[in-house]
Amino acid sequence: xxxxxxxxxxxxLFLPLAAFVIQIFFGKRLPRQGxxxxxxxxxxxxxxxxTMFVAMIMKDDPDFYQEASFTWLDMGDFEIRLGFLxxxxxxxxxxxxxxxxxxxxxFSTQYLKGDIRYSRYFAYLGLFTFSMNGIVLANNLMSxxxxxxxxxxxxxxxxxxxxxxxxxxxxxxxxxxTNRVGDIGFFIGIMLIYNAIGSFAFSDIFDxxxxxxxxxxxxxLAGIGLFMGAMGKSSQFPLxxxxxxxxxxxxxxxxxxxxxxxxxxxxxxxxxxxxxLTPDALLVVAYVGGFxxxxxxxxxxxxTDIKKVLAYSTVSQLGYMILAVGTGVYTAAxxxxxxxxxFKANLFYGSGSVIHSMHHALHEKxxxxxxxxxxHNMGGFKDRMPIxxxxxxxxxxxxxxxxxxxxxxxxxxxxAGTLSFAQHHPAHFLLPVFGFxxxxxxAFYMFRMMFLTFHGKPKMPDIIDDIHESPxxxxxxxxxxGTLSLFIWYTLPYxxxxxxHGWFTDLVVPSDSVxxxxxxxxxxxxxxxxxxxxxxxxxxxxxxxGIFLSWFTYIKKGLSAQAWTDxxxxxxxxxxxxxxxxxxxxxxxxxxxxxxxxxxAWIDWELYDRYFINGFGRLTNWASKVTGKFDFDVxxxxxxxxxxxxxxxxxxxxxxxxxxxxxxxxxxxxAGIIILMVIQSF
Amino acid sequence: xxxxxxxxxxxxxxxxxxxxxxxxxxLYSAIALLFTLFxxxxxxxxxxxxxxAGVQLLVYIGGINxxxxxxxxxxNRIASVRLSQTNLQQGVGGVFAFWxxxxxxxxxSKTPWYQLPAVEPSGTVREVGTLLMTKxxxxxxxxxxxxxxxxxxxxxxxREAN
Amino acid sequence: MDQLNNYLFIxxxxxxxxxxxxxxxxxxxxxLMGVELILNAANINFVAFSHFxxxxxxxxxxxxxxxxxxxxxxxxxxxxxxxxxxxxxxxNVDEASRMKE
Numbered sequence: 001x002x003x004x005x006x007x008x009x010x011x012x013l014f015l016p017l018a019a020f021v022i023q024i025f026f027g028k029r030l031p032r033q034g035x036x037x038x039x040x041x042x043x044x045x046x047x048x049x050x051t052m053f054v055a056m057i058m059k060d061d062p063d064f065y066q067e068a069s070f071t072w073l074d075m076g077d078f079e080i081r082l083g084f085l086x087x088x089x090x091x092x093x094x095x096x097x098x099x100x101x102x103x104x105x106x107f108s109t110q111y112l113k114g115d116i117r118y119s120r121y122f123a124y125l126g127l128f129t130f131s132m133n134g135i136v137l138a139n140n141l142m143s144x145x146x147x148x149x150x151x152x153x154x155x156x157x158x159x160x161x162x163x164x165x166x167x168x169x170x171x172x173x174x175x176x177x178t179n180r181v182g183d184i185g186f187f188i189g190i191m192l193i194y195n196a197i198g199s200f201a202f203s204d205i206f207d208x209x210x211x212x213x214x215x216x217x218x219x220x221l222a223g224i225g226l227f228m229g230a231m232g233k234s235s236q237f238p239l240x241x242x243x244x245x246x247x248x249x250x251x252x253x254x255x256x257x258x259x260x261x262x263x264x265x266x267x268x269x270x271x272x273x274x275x276x277l278t279p280d281a282l283l284v285v286a287y288v289g290g291f292x293x294x295x296x297x298x299x300x301x302x303x304t305d306i307k308k309v310l311a312y313s314t315v316s317q318l319g320y321m322i323l324a325v326g327t328g329v330y331t332a333a334x335x336x337x338x339x340x341x342x343f344k345a346n347l348f349y350g351s352g353s354v355i356h357s358m359h360h361a362l363h364e365k366x367x368x369x370x371x372x373x374x375x376h377n378m379g380g381f382k383d384r385m386p387i388x389x390x391x392x393x394x395x396x397x398x399x400x401x402x403x404x405x406x407x408x409x410x411x412x413x414x415x416a417g418t419l420s421f422a423q424h425h426p427a428h429f430l431l432p433v434f435g436f437x438x439x440x441x442x443a444f445y446m447f448r449m450m451f452l453t454f455h456g457k458p459k460m461p462d463i464i465d466d467i468h469e470s471p472x473x474x475x476x477x478x479x480x481x482g483t484l485s486l487f488i489w490y491t492l493p494y495x496x497x498x499x500x501h502g503w504f505t506d507l508v509v510p511s512d513s514v515x516x517x518x519x520x521x522x523x524x525x526x527x528x529x530x531x532x533x534x535x536x537x538x539x540x541x542x543x544x545x546g547i548f549l550s551w552f553t554y555i556k557k558g559l560s561a562q563a564w565t566d567x568x569x570x571x572x573x574x575x576x577x578x579x580x581x582x583x584x585x586x587x588x589x590x591x592x593x594x595x596x597x598x599x600x601a602w603i604d605w606e607l608y609d610r611y612f613i614n615g616f617g618r619l620t621n622w623a624s625k626v627t628g629k630f631d632f633d634v635x636x637x638x639x640x641x642x643x644x645x646x647x648x649x650x651x652x653x654x655x656x657x658x659x660x661x662x663x664x665x666x667x668x669x670x671a672g673i674i675i676l677m678v679i680q681s682f
Numbered sequence: 683x684x685x686x687x688x689x690x691x692x693x694x695x696x697x698x699x700x701x702x703x704x705x706x707x708x709l710y711s712a713i714a715l716l717f718t719l720f721x722x723x724x725x726x727x728x729x730x731x732x733x734x735a736g737v738q739l740l741v742y743i744g745g746i747n748x749x750x751x752x753x754x755x756x757x758n759r760i761a762s763v764r765l766s767q768t769n770l771q772q773g774v775g776g777v778f779a780f781w782x783x784x785x786x787x788x789x790x791s792k793t794p795w796y797q798l799p800a801v802e803p804s805g806t807v808r809e810v811g812t813l814l815m816t817k818x819x820x821x822x823x824x825x826x827x828x829x830x831x832x833x834x835x836x837x838x839x840x841r842e843a844n
Numbered sequence: 845m846d847q848l849n850n851y852l853f854i855x856x857x858x859x860x861x862x863x864x865x866x867x868x869x870x871x872x873x874x875x876l877m878g879v880e881l882i883l884n885a886a887n888i889n890f891v892a893f894s895h896f897x898x899x900x901x902x903x904x905x906x907x908x909x910x911x912x913x914x915x916x917x918x919x920x921x922x923x924x925x926x927x928x929x930x931x932x933x934x935x936n937v938d939e940a941s942r943m944k945e
Contacts, residue, residue, distance in 0.1 A: 662937050663875075666867050667771055670778045677785040692854050699858055702877050703865035715877050718858075722884050725851065729895040734887075734907050741911050746880065746918045753873050753922040757929045775867035783860035790852045797848060798898030809901050810908070818905050825912045832916035839923035 004055060005086040006068050008048045012094055013084075013133045015041040016101075020126035027119025038122040039105045042098065042129060049091075049098035056091045062509045064088055067139050069201070081201065085139030088507045089334060093136045093268060096341045097261050101129045103345065103477035104256040110473040111252050111352055121161055121250070128154035132261050136268065140200035141190045141226075144269070148186070148229065151262055152179045158257065159249040171245035178242040182232015189225025192218060193276075202272060209276045210514035216278075219515065223281035226273050227288075234266025234318045237292040241581055244311040251352030254307065259314050259348050260341035267321040267337050274330040275514045282518070283428070286326025286421070290434035293319030297441035301448070305373045306351045309449045313399065314344055316438055320414055323435060328524040329417030331510045335500065336410035339490060343395035343407060346481035350392035353470040353478065354378065354453060357385060361466035370460070375449065380458035384467040387475045389454050391482030396450050398485040400443035401543040406487050408539075409500045411439065413528070416535035420527030424519075432535075436542050443546025451554040498536065688728055695721030712751050719743050733807045851892035859885035872925040872935040876918065883914045 019041035027034040056064065069083025105125060112121055131154055134147030153176075160172030194200060196218065197208035208214060214222065230236070235243035246258050257263070270285065277285065293316045300312035317340050324333035351373075358372035370377055382389045398407035418432045458464040469475065488495065491502030510521040519527075657664070698721060701714035719742045726735035803809070814822050858881050865878025887907045894903025929935045 663771065663775075663867050666863075667775060667778065670775075670782060670863060670867065674778060674781050674785065677782075677789075681785065681788060688850075692850070696854065696857050696861070699861045699881055702881065703861055703869065703874075708871055708874060711874055711877060715880065718881065719884065722858075722888060725854065725888060726891055729851070729891045730899065731891045731895070731904055731907075734891055734904055737908060737911055738887075741915055742880075742884075746915055749918055749922060750873060750877065750880075753876075753925060756926060757873070757935050772868045775864055778867065779860045779864035782863060783856055786856040786859070787853060790849055790856065795848050795896070797896045798900075800895070800899035803899060806901060806904060810904050813901055813905055814908075821905070821909060825909050829912060829916055832919050836919040836923040839920065840926050 005052060005066050005091070006084060008052050009084055009086050009090075009094070009137055012045040012048050012098065013130065013137055015045050016126040016129035016133065018126075020123050020130060023119050023123035023126060027123055030119070033119040033122075035105070035109055035118070035122050038126050039102070039109075041126065042102050042105050045094075045129070045133075046098040046102045049095040052091050053095045056088055056507065057503060060506065062088065062507055064507075067203070069139060080142060081140065081199075082143045083139045083201070084137045085202065086137070089268075089271065090136055092334075092338060092504075092508070094133060096264075096338060097129065097132050097136060100256055100260040100341060100345045101125070101132075103349070103481065104252045106473050107255070107349055107352065107477050108250070108252045110471050111356055112250060117161065121158075124154055124157045124161070125253075125256070128158065128257060128262070132265065135265050139202055141193065141202070141205070142200040145183075145186065145190060145229075148183065148233070148265065148269075151233070151265060152176060152183070155179075155246070155257055155262055158253045159246045161250055161253070162248070165248065167245075168248040171242075171248040175242040175246050178239050179232045182228045182230070182239050185225045185228025186230075186232070187225075189222045189227075189229070192222035192225060196222075206275055206514050215515075219276065220278045220280045223273065223277040224284055227270060227277075227281065227285055230266035230269045230322070231288065232266070233269070234263050234322065235315050236266070236288050236319060236322055237295055238581075240292060240296060240315050241585065243315055244308055247305075247307040247311050251307065251348060251355060254311075255345040255348030255352065258311065259344040263314060263318055264321075264337050264341060267318060267325070267333055270322060270325040271330050271334050271337075274325055275511060277325075277513070277518075278515050279517055282326050282328065284326075286323055286418075286428070286431055289319045289322025289324070289326050290418075290431045291319070292316065293323055293438040294434045294441070295319075297438045297445065300445045301441060304375050305371070306354065306375050306378075306449060306453060307348075307373055309375075309445060310344070310347055310351055313347075313442065313446065316442060317344065317399070320411065320435070320438070323431065324414040324417055327417045327421035327431065328513075328519065329413060329510070329528055331505075331508050332410065332413035332417055332500075332528075334508060335490070335504055336407075336414055338504070339398065339406040339410045339485075342481050342484040343398040343405075346395040346478060346485060347392060347399070349474065349478050349481065350388050350395070353385065353388045353474050354381065356470055356474065357381075357467050358463075360468075361463040364466045365463055367463075375452040377460050378453045378458075379456045379460075380454070380464060381467055382454040384464065385454075385469045387469055387478060391475075391478040392454075393450065394482040394485040396446045400446050400547060401439055401539055402547075403540065404487055404497045406485050406490050408497070408543075409487055409490060412532070412536050412539055413500050415439070415539050416532045417524070417528045419535045419538075420524070420531035423531060424527060436538055439539055440542035440546040443543045444550045447547050447550035448554055451550065455555060691721050691724045691728075695725065708754050709751070712747065712754055715750070716743055716747050719747060730802055730806070732805055733810050848892060848896045851888055855885040855888040855892070858882075858888070870936045872928065872937050873922070875937060876921050876925070879917070879921075880914060883910055886910060 016038075019038045022030075022037050023034050027037075030037065064087055066086045067083060069081045071079060072082045073080040105122070108121065108125070112118055115121060128151065131147045131150035135144055135151060138144035138147060156172045156176040159175050160169055163169045163172070190200070193205055193208075193214065196214035197205055199205065199208070209219065232239050243258055243263065247254055249258075296312045296315035296319060300309050300316065303309045303312060317336070321333040321336050321340070324330060324336065355372050358378070362368070362370055362372055394405065398405035401408045401411045415432065415435050418435045422429050422432045483489075487497050490504055491497075491500065494502050510525065512521045513519075657668070695718055698714045698717035702711050702718060705711045705714060719738060723735045723738040723743075726732075726738060862878045862881030862883075862885060865881060866875050869875050869878060887910050890903040890907045890910070894900055894907075897903070925935050932939065
């Protein structure tokens with residue numbers, strides 16, 4: 001029982017890699033293009049993860065911690081050790097990854113049926129799961145960074161799965177490059193810490209910080225550097241631009257990576273490094289998170305593409321988690337990560353199911369013009385796709401923060417922490433305002449999406465008859481994850497829809513920050529506890545307000561969305577165009593870079609190449625002619641050929657003593673011995 | 683008496699050895715080799731190496747020499763043709779061999795040999811046996827494998843080509 | 845007879861004679877006999893050094909192994925000689941000079 005954790009973790013890590021290797025080399029030749037290999041490997045990891053999870057629950061030890069490491073590089077004083085760390089957070093995270101990954105694999109068998117790169121798709125899913133598990137299991141920043149980059153690569157490959165489409169190819173590039181910006185900060189942070197402490201392992205870093213090896217502004221800078229990595233992966237403002245574009249990838253991929261796991265890696269990193277973040281760094285984290293939460297929610301309100309709504313919703317929810325880390329309630333952030341992974345993945349599966357169905361219906365009508373993802377083409381799907389509808393409704397209620405659902409608990413914990421933070425630091429009253437405003441907007445836009453998609457009259461009546469419920473490979477994950485949106489799974493063994501108290505709070509207890517000057521975990525917890533009730537009432541109020549407004553606008557038609565759009569045209573334009581972020585990045589960052597690059601290229605071509613390089617070229621040309629002559633006449637004719645002729649001459653002479661008679665050779669040997677002995681004697 | 687016997691044996695050995703290489707009749711050479719080996723066994727006795735002397739008699743004279751005689755019988759039409767048994771480089775070879783002998787003798791006489799006194803053992807068989815089974819077990823086993831290999835190799839080589 | 849050098853001279857003589865035999869005899873079996881003389885010369889040296897080195901029996905072991913080697917060598921060499929005889933109908937080593945090509 002003691003050692004299953006490390007062993008199982010290794011299996012969980014490497015099984016998907018094995019699936020990847022098999023799929024990439026033999027996938028096409030296997031029956032069913034080998035999807036069963038991947039599904040087998042991933043569901044095995046799910047079983048192992050569940051076993052570990054159950055073992056963890058049985059253990060019921062908040063301080064459970066196991067580590068195993070080995071020396072990777074040993075160069076005298078410079079030694080890099082890599083290893084694994086298993087604690088309660090790891091086990092929960094492994095379960096999340098394994099569960100969502102399994103669902104995605106199963107879902108994809110239908111969603112990508114008949115795709116030309118079917119086996120390669122499953123291979124990449126395996127690679128992604130491997131690298132994600134690597135991040136989760138890392139006990140040091142170095143291996144985390146490696147797996148971090150691997151996740152980036154697999155994300156690039158999967159977003160660009162349909163790379164024939166320009167938009168998909170560009171989106172994958174955009175995702176990769178935007179992540180690189182954050183990763184540079186991450187790397188700088190790692191190097192700052194390694195320089196001061198001389199180790200990459202989390203435990204060493206915590207010890208080093210608490211003993212003051214690195215402190216003050218350096219530590220703040222290092223913390224912000226590491227957080228920049230999290231900003232890139234978790235798509236925080238201003239690096240959020242890649243996530244909505246990443247929706248070009250297949251929808252199950254969006255559910256796995258861009259809702260539940262990969263984007264959660266940034267939050268996971270923030271949770272892991274929370275103890276070394278200084279108050280200043282935490283403030284940066286909180287503001288980035290809070291602002292992202294509100295900002296992304298305001299964009300989601302006006303989007304018409306069902307996946308784009310979910311994408312911005314994800315950015316907003318990730319902002320929540322980051323906000324929670326910044327205000328100190330980082331276990332609440334992790335709790336929200338867990339609940340959000342379930343319901344947001346489910347929402348993506350639901351949207352995938354709708355899109356799949358739309359796609360087939362349009363295909364029946366030979367309509368290739370209409371966008372199957374545009375909510376303005378949907379409506380009235382409720383009775384046609386009941387399972388999808390109910391499952392998505394559960395998740396929507398969860399994300400909107402309605403009591404009895406999981407999102408309520410985690411969101412409430414975050415908002416309580418934020419409120420308590422503002423009570424202690426009144427100057428930062430904006431943080432809870434961000435949080436509650438985002439909560440109201442979330443409730444509004446999520447129900448807008450539901451109403452536009454499933455309720456009302458069909459906007460394309462001619463295809464409604466062809467809309468069917470998806471096959472059971474797709475509804476299975478929907479039912480499973482829809483059920484997991486209920487609060488009860490997260491508070492067991494207690495049954496209190498208003499309190500987060502349960503196995504999670506028993507097993508994941510916050511630890512103290514190791515930076516002097518930060519409030520202790522206990523202080524933060526008490527503050528959050530005091531703010532809990534107030535936060536709960538406000539959060540229920542804003543959720544109800546959001547849902548009501550949504551209902552009033554889109555069902556009751558008491559408010560005309562069109563009229564509001566006209567009245568606040570510029571706001572609508574801003575929101576609809578995502579605040580012109582892409583355009584402004586293009587205008588102020590990309591274009592100047594291009595111009596600079598062109599200028600530099602001009603210098604390179606016109607000055608450097610023409611005069612410097614070409615001058616050298618001419619000089620070399622002349623010199624080579626001279627040396628060529630020398631080479632031919634002197635070296636070749638005299639030395640090389642001369643040597644050859646000499647060798648041939650001696651060869652002809654010496655050939656005569658090669659008689660082939662054994663005894664001649666013995667004679668020569670004897671003569672040699674005599675000569676040697678004579679030389680030696682004198 | 684023993685001194686005389688020793689020198690007689692030494693000269694007998696060398697003379698037989700010369701017979702081996704100089705005689706035109708191959709069979710006589712083989713018989714001369716037999717005497718040489720016998721003389722060497724005698725020298726071993728003088729060196730208190732009773733076991734080695736016994737092995738010399740058994741293996742060399744009883745085994746190898748008999749084998750050589752068999753070989754001669756199988757390959758030579760002994761009585762029929764008399765050919766020169768030496769090749770053209772006899773003169774050069776003789777001079778060279780003589781030089782080798784001279785040089786080795788020079789080395790032997792110039793070297794101050796380091797010697798240890800010893801008493802005559804009652805017999806060496808026991809000690810040699812112990813050494814073979816302990817310190818030199820591995821060389822011993824290697825030698826037996828070598829013999830086995832040689833046995834098989836000889837059998838394969840002399841088989842009728844098919 | 846109690847002189848190391850006596851034995852060494854005898855061995856040197858046997859060695860030179862053996863070498864002469866190897867160099868000059870035409871018959872393969874005669875060459876083989878020369879080789880045997882050389883091996884015996886070495887054996888005399890081993891046993892002699894053993895005797896004058898405080899009756900250290902390591903030399904005897906070496907001599908034994910040399911005898912074993914000689915036996916193996918004689919067996920294989922005779923097999924080769926018989927093979928050559930079967931193929932070329934002669935066992936004169938200077939006629940078996942195909943190695944030249």
